[in-house]
Amino acid sequence: MTILAKHSAYRTAYEGLRKQGVDPLNVRFDKVLSPTEGILNGKRTILIGTHNYLGLTFDPDCIEKAVEATRSQGTGTTGSRVANGNYDGHLRLEQALADFYGRDHAMVFSTGYQANLGVLSTLVGRGDHLMLDADSHASIYDGSRLGHAEVIRFRHNNPDDLYKRLKRLEGMPGDRLIVVEGIYSMIGDTAPLKEIAAVKRETGAYLLVDEAHSLGVLGPTGRGLAEAAGVEDDVDFIVGTFSKSLGSVGGFCVSNSPDFDVMRIVCRPYMFTASLPPGIIASTLEALVKLQAEPKRRADLIRNAHRFYNGLVAMGFETGPEANPIVAVSMPDTETAVAFWKLLMESGLYLNLALPPATPTNTPLLRTSISAAHTVQQIDTALAIFADVGRKLGFMESDRRRAGGVV
Amino acid sequence: MRSNHQLALVETAHSGADGADANASIRGEIATIFEQVLGRPVQITDKTNIVEDLDMDSLGVMNFVMAIEDFYDISIPLDRVAQIQTVADLIHAVDDLRSGAAA
Numbered sequence: 001m002t003i004l005a006k007h008s009a010y011r012t013a014y015e016g017l018r019k020q021g022v023d024p025l026n027v028r029f030d031k032v033l034s035p036t037e038g039i040l041n042g043k044r045t046i047l048i049g050t051h052n053y054l055g056l057t058f059d060p061d062c063i064e065k066a067v068e069a070t071r072s073q074g075t076g077t078t079g080s081r082v083a084n085g086n087y088d089g090h091l092r093l094e095q096a097l098a099d100f101y102g103r104d105h106a107m108v109f110s111t112g113y114q115a116n117l118g119v120l121s122t123l124v125g126r127g128d129h130l131m132l133d134a135d136s137h138a139s140i141y142d143g144s145r146l147g148h149a150e151v152i153r154f155r156h157n158n159p160d161d162l163y164k165r166l167k168r169l170e171g172m173p174g175d176r177l178i179v180v181e182g183i184y185s186m187i188g189d190t191a192p193l194k195e196i197a198a199v200k201r202e203t204g205a206y207l208l209v210d211e212a213h214s215l216g217v218l219g220p221t222g223r224g225l226a227e228a229a230g231v232e233d234d235v236d237f238i239v240g241t242f243s244k245s246l247g248s249v250g251g252f253c254v255s256n257s258p259d260f261d262v263m264r265i266v267c268r269p270y271m272f273t274a275s276l277p278p279g280i281i282a283s284t285l286e287a288l289v290k291l292q293a294e295p296k297r298r299a300d301l302i303r304n305a306h307r308f309y310n311g312l313v314a315m316g317f318e319t320g321p322e323a324n325p326i327v328a329v330s331m332p333d334t335e336t337a338v339a340f341w342k343l344l345m346e347s348g349l350y351l352n353l354a355l356p357p358a359t360p361t362n363t364p365l366l367r368t369s370i371s372a373a374h375t376v377q378q379i380d381t382a383l384a385i386f387a388d389v390g391r392k393l394g395f396m397e398s399d400r401r402r403a404g405g406v407v
Numbered sequence: 408m409r410s411n412h413q414l415a416l417v418e419t420a421h422s423g424a425d426g427a428d429a430n431a432s433i434r435g436e437i438a439t440i441f442e443q444v445l446g447r448p449v450q451i452t453d454k455t456n457i458v459e460d461l462d463m464d465s466l467g468v469m470n471f472v473m474a475i476e477d478f479y480d481i482s483i484p485l486d487r488v489a490q491i492q493t494v495a496d497l498i499h500a501v502d503d504l505r506s507g508a509a510a
Contacts, residue, residue: 150484152482152484155473357465362464362466
C-alpha cells in the first residue's frame with residue numbers, strides 16, 4: 001500500500017488500455033514538422049488532433065518575434081508580475097486584447113487553465129452562486145472549487161434548466177454568475193448563447209463565456225461565439241487561451257467591469273505564479289495581429305472543418321451536432337475505440353482518444369481538431385483513412401444497421 | 408441561505424413524528440426516481456450507498472441528482488452532492504433544501 005493506492009481503479013483501467021497495445025497518454029512525437037504533420041513512431045503522420053486552429057505554430061513572423069524577444073529579454077521572467085514586475089510585453093498584450101475585443105480591460109494569465117481558476121474564484125465568493133453548464137471543462141470545475149460560492153450545475157446547453165435554477169434562487173442575496181463555453185471541447189457543439197443571454201438579462205445574473213476553442217474560429221472578426229451570436233454586450237467576461245488559435249500558451253480575461261483591475265491584487269492564480277516569458281508574449285502578440293489581418297485563415301478553417309465533418313457524416317459515422325473545428329466520432333465501446341485509434345495511428349493519422357469519464361455521455365470518442373493549415377488533400381486523406389479503418393473493423397456496416405438502412 | 412437551513416432544522420426538531428413520516432415518503436419517492444433513472448427495480452434502505460451499492464457511474468449519479476432536483480424543485484449545490492453517500496444523506500439534503508426554499 002502506498003499513499004497513491006487510493007487511485008488504483010484508474011491505474012487498473014489505464015493498464016487495461018496498455019494491454020490492448022496502446023498508450024494514449026504516452027504519445028511521443030519523434031518530430032513535429034509543421035502545424036499539420038509530424039513523425040510518430042518513425043512514420044510520417046497527418047496531425048488532426050492538435051487544436052492548432054489557425055495553423056500559426058510555425059508562422060515565420062511569430063517565430064521571428066519570439067526569437068527576437070528571447071534574445072533581447074531572456075528566456076523567462078523568473079517571477080510573478082506582482083512581486084517581480086511587469087515586462088513591457090505583458091502590458092502591450094493586454095492592451096492588444098482589450099482593443100481586439102473592444103473592451104476596457106484585459107488581464108493575462110500564465111495558462112488558460114489558470115485564467116479560469118483565477119477568474120471564477122475571484123468573481124464569486126461566499127454567498128454567491130456559480131451556475132455551471134454540466135459539460136464544463138475541468139478548469140471551470142476546478143475554478144469553482146477554489147472559490148467559496150455555491151456551485152449549481154445546469155443541464156448541458158439547456159437555457160430552460162438554467163432559468164429554472166436561477167428562479168429557485170430568487171430572493172436569496174448574493175451575485176449569480178453563469179458560465180458557458182463558446183465551443184465545447186469534447187464534441188464541438190456551441191452554447192445557445194442568445195437564449196442564455198436572455199436568461200441572464202431576465203434574472204439579473206452575470207455571464208462569462210470561455211472562448212478557448214472559439215477565439216479565431218467563430219464570429220465575423222474571430223472574436224468567438226459572443227460575436228457570432230450578436231450578444232457581446234450581454235457577456236460580462238470573456239475568458240480564453242493563447243494555446244489554441246494563437247499557437248503559444250497562456251490565458252486571458254477581458255471585461256468592461258469598471259473595477260476590473262482589483263483582480264490584480266486579489267486573484268491568487270494571477271498573483272502567485274510566474275508570468276509568461278517574453279518569447280511567448282511576443283509570438284502571441286504577433287499571432288493576434290495575424291488573426292485580425294488574415295481572415296482567410298478562418299475561412300480555410302471553416303471550409304476544412306465542414307469538409308471533414310460532412311465526409312464523416314456521409315460515411316455514417318456518429319458525430320457531434322455541428323460542423324465546427326472540433327469533430328468527434330462516437331465509438332460504441334472502449335475496446336472498439338482503442339482498436340480504431342490504434343489503426344488510425346498505424347495508417348498515419350493522429351487524433352485524440354477520449355475515454356469516459358472525460359466524455360460527456362459516457363461514450364468513448366475519437367476527437368479531431370481541424371486546422372486552417374490542412375490542405376484539402378490532407379482532409380481527404382484523413383477521410384479515406386477513416387473509411388478504410390471503419391471497413392476493417394466492420395464499423396460502417398453496423399452503423400448502417402443502426403441507422404435502419406437509411407444511410 | 409444559512410439562516411433558512413437553521414430554521415428548517417429547528418422546525419424538524421419540533422415535529423419529530425411528522426419528520427419521520429416525511430423521511431419515509433421521501434425514501435419512497437427516491438426509490439421510484441432511482442428505478443426510472445436506472446431502468447431496473449432497486450431495494451434501498453437508509454444505509455444504501457448510492458454509488459457502491461447501486462453500481463452508478465459519475466454520469467449516472469449526475470442524471471439521478473438532476474431527476475431528484477426536478478422532482479423536488481430544488482438545486483443541490485455541488486459541495487452538498489459531494490457529501491451525499493447514503494440514501495439517508497440524500498433524504499436529509501432533500502428535506503433540508505426543500506424546507507429552506509419554503510421558509
